[in-house]
Amino acid sequence: MRTVPEGFILPNFGGPATTRRSDVETEAQPSAGGYSGPRKLVLICSKGNLDMAYPGLILANAAAGEGIETHMFFTFWGLDIVNTKTNADLEFTMIGNTAMHMSDLGNIKPGLEHWSMPQWMGRLPGMTKLATSMMHKQIADLGVPTVPEFLDLLEAAGVKMWACRMSFDMMKMIEADFHPGVQGVISATDFMELSEGAQTLFI
Amino acid sequence: MPINTIDGYTFTVNDEGFFTNREEWSEPLAEILAGLVGIDDLTEAHWAALRFMRDDQAKTGMTPTLRRMQTQGKFDVKELFTLFPGKPAKKMSYLAGLPKPVGCV
Numbered sequence: 377m378r379t380v381p382e383g384f385i386l387p388n389f390g391g392p393a394t395t396r397r398s399d400v401e402t403e404a405q406p407s408a409g410g411y412s413g414p415r416k417l418v419l420i421c422s423k424g425n426l427d428m429a430y431p432g433l434i435l436a437n438a439a440a441g442e443g444i445e446t447h448m449f450f451t452f453w454g455l456d457i458v459n460t461k462t463n464a465d466l467e468f469t470m471i472g473n474t475a476m477h478m479s480d481l482g483n484i485k486p487g488l489e490h491w492s493m494p495q496w497m498g499r500l501p502g503m504t505k506l507a508t509s510m511m512h513k514q515i516a517d518l519g520v521p522t523v524p525e526f527l528d529l530l531e532a533a534g535v536k537m538w539a540c541r542m543s544f545d546m547m548k549m550i551e552a553d554f555h556p557g558v559q560g561v562i563s564a565t566d567f568m569e570l571s572e573g574a575q576t577l578f579i
Numbered sequence: 580m581p582i583n584t585i586d587g588y589t590f591t592v593n594d595e596g597f598f599t600n601r602e603e604w605s606e607p608l609a610e611i612l613a614g615l616v617g618i619d620d621l622t623e624a625h626w627a628a629l630r631f632m633r634d635d636q637a638k639t640g641m642t643p644t645l646r647r648m649q650t651q652g653k654f655d656v657k658e659l660f661t662l663f664p665g666k667p668a669k670k671m672s673y674l675a676g677l678p679k680p681v682g683c684v
Contacts, residue, residue, distance in 0.1 A: 378614035384583050385596035387673055389616050390665050434683055441645055443665035519646065520684045529646065532656035 390414075390443045416445040416574040423579065424456030426466040426511055426523075432457075432579045433526045440533035447574070448530075449567055450558075451540035454579075455547060458537060458555045463523045467508045471498035476507075524555070531557030538562050538570065586611055590676075597678050601633070604676025616670050618663065625662055625674075628654060632675040642672045644682040 380386050417439045421432040432448060439446040456462040470476040474492055482489030497503060512522075521529060530537070539554065541563045551561065562570070580591050580599060588611070590603035598604060609629065613621050621629075631652040635643045645668050648654045663670040672679050 377617050380615055381585055384585060385581050385592050385594075386615055387596040387669060387679070389670060389673075437646075437684060441666065441668050518684075519650070519682075521646065529649065529656060532660070533645070534657075534660060 413573060414445065416447075418447045418449060418571045418574040418576045420449045420451060420576065420578045421454035421457055422452050424453030424462070424466060426468040426508060428579065429454075429457045429463075429466055429523055430515070430520075432577075433523070433530065434520075435577070436530055436535045437526070437533060440530065440535050445574075446535045447570060448535060448537045449540065449562075449570075450537065450543075452543050455539060455543050455549065457523060458527065458539065458558050459549065459553050460524070460555055461553050463527070463555070466523055467504055468511045469498060469504045470507050471495065471504075473498075527555045527557050531555070538567070540564075540567075593678070595679070597673060598676045599678070601636070601676045609674045609676070612674055616673065617665075618670070618674075621674070622662075624658070628652070628659060628662065628671055629675040632671055632677060636675070636677050641682070642675075642677045642680040644668060644680045644684060646684050647682070 417435075419432045419436055421429070423429070432454075436446050436448055450458050456466060470493060472495075474495070476493045476498070477489055477491060478493065479489045481491065498507075516522075520526075527537075535557070537555070537558045539549075539558055539561045541561050544561045551558075580593065581596075583590055583592050583596070585608075588605070588608045590608070591599045593599050610621055613619070613625075618625065628648065631648065631654070632643055635647070635651065643651065645656055645659060648659060648668075648671075649656050659667045659671070663674075668680050
């Protein structure tokens with residue numbers, strides 16, 4: 377690789393892209409047990425609601441695009457995100473969500489877009505379906521893919537996906553139902569090894 | 580604004596080092612910059628991605644994200660990661676003489 381001339385400002389592209397953890401580890405000085413390799417991110421996805429699926433998907437996509445080693449661990453209801461029998465039909469409910477606003481209401485009367493919708497409305501028949509379809513539309517309007525398509529994108533970007541052993545057994549799932557991006561079903565101990573030195577987010 | 584000089588080419592950049600004026604870019608300059616980001620040779624596949632980025636940015640005023648490269652440009656994301664390893668969207672926008680993409684997805 378050519379050297380950067382003096383005074384030349386080159387954006388940070390993260391050093392040679394060929395750097396792997398093993399290369400860095402051999403160079404790293406022994407420390408007090410701390411991890412000194414390249415940045416690594418582990419996202420624990422524990423919820424199966426539509427609105428709780430996206431934070432993990434978006435962060436994983438951003439991390440992979442930045443050359444960060446990225447893993448996603450799906451546990452409990454989060455397994456619905458990678459289960460092909462359920463992941464096209466994740467839902468959003470306004471029940472228990474006091475921050476439910478409708479931006480369109482502002483067109484009727486300015487200020488109404490900040491109004492929190494009362495909880496009883498969420499219990500009306502069909503409300504979850506309606507709220508879900510509205511959220512799907514808002515997400516699509518931003519050019520953000522659906523959950524199954526998003527998983528395809530993440531797989532192509534090199535994100536590694538893992539399913540939680542206990543949840544998998546508990547919910548009597550079968551591996552054939554998983555999105556092909558799922559690498560395997562792993563135990564809590566495996567997860568500890570996987571997440572060594574990683575920045576970990578629980579979602 | 581800082582000015583970068585390399586092999587007789589000069590171009591204005593922002594504090595991070597990205598182009599601020601797409602007209603200061605040229606194909607021979609991109610070949611030189613590719614060497615700085617660890618890409619030895621720009622193949623036709625590289626150029627197809629860079630040209631799409633420039634055309635799309637000229638139309639929308641925004642540097643396309645990887646997702647847009649996939650949906651609008653019909654590029655294979657996995658291949659883009661192979662062609663521009665590490666930070667593909669940033670490397671592509673740099674070599675195409677554009678600001679880095681700002682979209683989330």
